Structure formats: C-alpha cells, structure tokens
Amino acid sequence: MKKELTRQQYLDLYYFMRLNRAVEDMMVKLFRQNKIVGGLYSSLGQEAVSVGTAYALEKKDWLAPMIRNIGALLVKGVPPRDIFMQHMAKYDSPTKGKDGTSHFGDLENLHIVSPISMLGDLIPVMTGVAMAGRYLGQKIVAMTWIGDGGSSTGVFHEGLNFAAVQKAPFVLVLENNQWAYSTPVKRQVPLENLADRAKAYGISSYSVDGNDVVAVYTKAKEAVDRARNGEGPILIEVKTFRRLGHAQHDPAEYVPKEMRAYWEARDPITLYERFLTSENLLDEKSKKEIDDKIEKLLSVERDFAENSPLPPAEFAAEGVYCSGDDCHKITPKWQRPIAEVTPPKSSVAAVWTVKGFGSGKASGGGSAPIHFGDTQKHEHQTEAVRDQKQKDAEVPEAATEIMEARNAKPTKVAAKVPVNVAVKVSAKSPVKTPAKKIAPKKSANSAVVHAKPAARKARR
Ligand SMILES: Cc1ncc(C[n+]2csc(CCOP(=O)(O)OP(=O)(O)O)c2C)c(N)n1
Numbered sequence: 366m367k368k369e370l371t372r373q374q375y376l377d378l379y380y381f382m383r384l385n386r387a388v389e390d391m392m393v394k395l396f397r398q399n400k401i402v403g404g405l406y407s408s409l410g411q412e413a414v415s416v417g418t419a420y421a422l423e424k425k426d427w428l429a430p431m432i433r434n435i436g437a438l439l440v441k442g443v444p445p446r447d448i449f450m451q452h453m454a455k456y457d458s459p460t461k462g463k464d465g466t467s468h469f470g471d472l473e474n475l476h477i478v479s480p481i482s483m484l485g486d487l488i489p490v491m492t493g494v495a496m497a498g499r500y501l502g503q504k505i506v507a508m509t510w511i512g513d514g515g516s517s518t519g520v521f522h523e524g525l526n527f528a529a530v531q532k533a534p535f536v537l538v539l540e541n542n543q544w545a546y547s548t549p550v551k552r553q554v555p556l557e558n559l560a561d562r563a564k565a566y567g568i569s570s571y572s573v574d575g576n577d578v579v580a581v582y583t584k585a586k587e588a589v590d591r592a593r594n595g596e597g598p599i600l601i602e603v604k605t606f607r608r609l610g611h612a613q614h615d616p617a618e619y620v621p622k623e624m625r626a627y628w629e630a631r632d633p634i635t636l637y638e639r640f641l642t643s644e645n646l647l648d649e650k651s652k653k654e655i656d657d658k659i660e661k662l663l664s665v666e667r668d669f670a671e672n673s674p675l676p677p678a679e680f681a682a683e684g685v686y687c688s689g690d691d692c693h694k695i696t697p698k699w700q701r702p703i704a705e706v707t708p709p710k711s712s713v714a715a716v717w718t719v720k721g722f723g724s725g726k727a728s729g730g731g732s733a734p735i736h737f738g739d740t741q742k743h744e745h746q747t748e749a750v751r752d753q754k755q756k757d758a759e760v761p762e763a764a765t766e767i768m769e770a771r772n773a774k775p776t777k778v779a780a781k782v783p784v785n786v787a788v789k790v791s792a793k794s795p796v797k798t799p800a801k802k803i804a805p806k807k808s809a810n811s812a813v814v815h816a817k818p819a820a821r822k823a824r825r
C-alpha cells in the first residue's frame with residue numbers, strides 16, 4: 366500500500382469497509398433470527414472492492430451494484446436502514462417490501478440503478494446510462510460490477526464490445542473472487558488474468574489486488590478519470606476471494622482448505638489496519654471512536670428497521686405492474702436546448718429498385734415468396750397477392766433501365782431475394798399490405814438503389 370491520499374480519504378476508506386462488514390454481520394444475525402426474507406449474500410473479505418471502487422466516483426456518477434456490493438451502496442449514501450428493511454421486506458423499504466436483497470435503485474437522488482439478476486445484463490444498461498450522460502453533456506461516469514462467473518455470459522461480451530465501440534464513459538469492475546457458486550475460475554476461463562479479456566475489445570484494463578483497498582481505489586480513480594476524459598470504457602479485474610458460500614445456505618465445502626487459509630490471512634480490513642497504524646493514520650483512540658460510531662449508528666438503524674411494519678396484505682396486488690403516470694412519471698430532462706440534441710430529419714427520400722425481384726419460383730409454383738426459403742402454397746395466395754406478385758415480377762427490367770439511366774451502382778443483388786417488400790409474411794397469412802406502402806429499409810445486404818421520385822413512379 367502506498368501513501369498518496371489525504372488523511373480523511375484514508376480514514377473514509379477504513380470507515381466504509383468497517384461499516385460494510387458490520388452491516389453484513391448484523392444481517393447474518395437477523396437471518397438467524399428468521400427476520401430476513403429470502404437469501405442473504407455476503408461480501409466478507411471483499412469489502413475493499415466495493416468500497417475502493419465506489420469511492421472513486423463523484424456524487425453525480427451512476428452505479429449499479431451486484432449482490433456483493435453493499436459497500437458501494439453505503440459509499441454512495443444509502444442509509445443502512447434501507448438495506449436492512451429491504452432484506453426484511455419491510456413496508457418502509459425502498460421497494461416497500463416488494464423485493465429483497467439489494468434489488469432497489471434511486472434514479473432521482475443517488476443515481477443508483479437496481480441490480481438485474483441475469484448476470485451481465487447491467488453491462489449494456491450501464492453503457493446506456495454512460496452514453497446518455499455524455500449525450501446530455503453531464504460528464505458522468507457509470508460503473509457496475511460483474512463476477513468471474515458473470516464474465517462468461519454472452520451479454521458480458523456484447524455489452525463490453527458495445528461500450529468499447531461507443532467509447533462510453535463506463536468502468537466495469539470484474540470481481541474475480543475465484544468461485545462462481547461451486548465452479549472455480551480455472552474451470553471456466555483459460556486465462557490467468559481476466560483483465561486480458563479487455564484486449565478483445567480494444568480497451569484498457571487493470572489487474573489489481575482486491576484485498577488492498579488503497580490499490581483498488583487508486584486504480585479505480587485512474588479508470589474513472591480516464592473514462593470521464595473520453596478514453597472510453599475500462600475494465601478493472603480485482604483479484605479477491607469469496608470467504609463464505611454463494612449465500613447463507615451454502616457451506617462451500619468444495620473450497621480447498623489451503624486456499625481459504627491463504628485468503629483469510631489476507632483479510633482486507635486487517636491488512637489496512639496494519640497499514641494505517643504503521644503510517645500513523647490510526648491509533649487505538651481513533652479506532653475506538655470509529656467502533657463506537659458504527660455501533661451506535663447500526664443500533665439506531667436496526668431498531669428503525671425492526672419497528673417498520675410488514676406491508677399490509679392488500680398491498681400485495683398493488684404496484685406490481687406499472688400503470689403509467691400514477692406509478693412513476695418519466696419525463697425527459699432536456700439539460701441542453703432541445704434543438705441541440707435533436708438530430709435533423711433526413712431530406713433523402715429513399716426508393717428501392719431491385720434487379721431480379723420476383724423472378725424466382727416458389728415451391729408451390731407461383732412467383733417467389735416474400736421470404737427467401739419460404740414455401741407458401743398456391744391455395745394460400747389470395748387474388749390480390751397473386752396480382753401483386755405479377756406486378757412485382759415486371760420490375761426487373763424497369764429497375765435495370767432506371768439504374769442504367771442514372772448510372773447508379775447497385776449494391777449486391779441476391780437474385781433470389783425479393784427485397785422491396787419488407788413485410789413479414791407467413792404461410793398462414795400471405796401479404797395483406799401492398800408493397801408500395803411499406804417503408805423501405807436500408808440494409809447492406811439488400812439490393813438497394815436510390816432513385817429519384819420520378820424513377821419510383823416509372824417502376825409502378
Ligand atoms: C445469466 C445468469 N446465469 C446464471 C445465474 C445464476 N447465478 C446467480 S449468481 C451465480 C454465480 C455467479 O458467480 P460470479 O459471477 O463469479 O459471482 P459471485 O457469486 O462469485 O460474486 C449464478 C450462476 C444468473 N443469475 N444469471
């Protein structure tokens with residue numbers, strides 16, 4: 366651990382790690398008293414990750430926690446009572462008892478997006494938040510966390526690639542705690558450093574000791590600053606260890622004893638206390654003050670949570686589905702002049718003329734169906750459809766003439782693909798919408814030629 370922060374910053378990191386652990390210790394007690402509704406996850410031994418990374422964010426920045434990031438919520442300003450009540454499904458909880466664990470957000474004040482259970486899905490969502498902030502000129506950074514297991518999902522790769530091409534101001538913390546449920550990381554990823562995955566997307570990455578809170582904070586701050594300055598997304602792998610099972614129900618007997626012993630000797634709070642003491646940043650007196658502060662705070666917060674009622678039974682049917690404005694109002698916040706953020710309308714009238722259209726034969730003997738490979742039968746074709754196809758079959762020559770006249774260069778033309786009708790047609794319901802009403806779609810694979818409105822007329 367290097368000494369580079371202010372005394373207050375060092376002590377903040379200590380306070381939040383201690384608070385993180387104390388909140389979770391208290392919840393274990395509540396769980397054993399049968400007061401927690403649903404599962405209880407633990408970040409024991411991983412506090413430096415949540416605290417060190419979230420502490421690098423500014424107030425206006427956005428985060429979305431996963432199950433082991435209660436520390437990040439505390440740093441962002443969520444009061445412990447909300448975390449207790451949420452886990453106890455109390456009526457005063459952020460979701461009024463409708464949901465459990467950390468499944469709540471605060472879009473208005475704290476800028477927290479609720480966790481999504483499907484691992485990896487927060488990555489594209491937070492990329493979108495980061496892009497929206499940039500669009501509005503807010504200079505914000507969005508951050509979320511993903512486990513070693515979650516980094517093997519498809520959406521991890523799609524999301525990170527999307528963030529990379531969009532150069533989104535987004536920081537992804539890959540919390541490598543060695544286990545995804547009972548699967549060790551080595552049995553799911555053939556890499557020594559998961560940070561190396563960033564190479565595939567052309568983005569920067571760091572690999573950090575996740576039990577050294579100063580190292581975590583320092584790298585996170587660097588990443589947040591770089592993302593904010595327009596360098597695009599950054600992946601931070603933090604190497605740490607899940608000290609308890611996946612959740613309270615899991616004794617984690619599959620974890621080798623030596624591995625557990627190694628990491629238990631590297632407890633992030635004990636390591637940090639040693640550092641603070643050696644740097645004269647913490648003595649017995651100030652440690653005792655912090656102990657007392659946390660104990661007092663949590664006793665008040667727990668009492669509040671315990672005294673909060675469970676939701677009334679009739680509330681069970683309310684607020685399950687969003688009913689519009691009386692549920693929550695979504696109003697755009699135009700923080701820049703509307704004209705500045707509204708793209709101009711296109712003045713180009715796109716017209717499709719396609720060589721070879723309609724010249725194929727369907728298996729039923731009629732002209733080529735709308736979908737390539739479709740096998741609609743004769744009897745399913747209405748007269749109108751047959752007429753339409755007849756007309757369409759006349760197009761190729763006209764189209765060729767138009768193209769030649771305009772010296773236009775058509776992109777690829779797939780002889781069999783009848784392109785100008787972008788309508789979904791199934792064998793059961795043949796085309797009902799006349800082709801001329803369909804808005805043409807621009808596509809790289811389509812045979813597309815732009816022609817003037819006059820040419821369009823000629824086609825018909
Ligand atoms: C897409 C998806 N697959 C599976 C699950 C079930 N599941 C929840 S947590 C978990 C293990 C996650 O391991 P990891 O990402 O390493 O996070 P950790 O629990 O170690 O923090 C699994 C498989 C899920 N929630 N979403």
Ligand SMILES: [Mg+2]
Pocket residue numbers: 512513514540541542543544545546607
């Ligand atoms: Mg894991």
